[in-house]
Amino acid sequence: MYYLTQELYFPSVETASPEGIVAVGGDLSPERLVLAYNSGIFPWFEDDEPILWWSPSERMVLFFEDLKISKSMRNVINQKKFKVTFNTAFREVILNCKKIARKDQPGTWITDDMVEAYCNLHKLGIAKSVEVWENEELVGGLYGIDLGHVFCGESMFSKVSNASKMAFIALAKQLEMANYRLLDCQVYNDHLASLGCVEIDREDFLMVLKA
Structure with missing residues (x-):
């Protein structure tokens, strides 16, 4: 296990543990976070843990041509029930992601330090939100x-049925129009799979990331 120091550095993702942990420790400075994401690494830990940096062997991604919009979801979109905005309420979005109850998950991995770190990235124009x-x-x-060519999704929330799907679809369509390569969703879950996301090898993900 590699323990980070103050030096701005990550080991190769090829050294990750079988679970996908690349390194432990360090900080959540903008410089380290940007280096991590550009290296195919993301932080994921809980309040009582040191910072854990991950790069799983299988990466959940969306190729935009594979986006699945169900008939019922198309009806929701056509009803114009929701209004979608971009980057108008970043802090409110991340705080809702932090506190929303999730099935089979007793707590949250979005710590107070992570909220502030990503809000700082938002001020720099690097972290973005969909509302x-x-x-x-x-x-x-x-x-x-x-x-700039890959968007790394971190978390989503929904207070009413279909709201998070609406955010995801709106983002995917905007990224496709801007010629992004893919939407990174990090790890598998059924909700993402229902929207057309698939798992690809870490090596294939890194090839897209480095392109």
């Missing part, structure tokens, strides 16, 4: 890191 509104109330959204 979904219903009757002027924020009911869903997501946030992530914008690398």
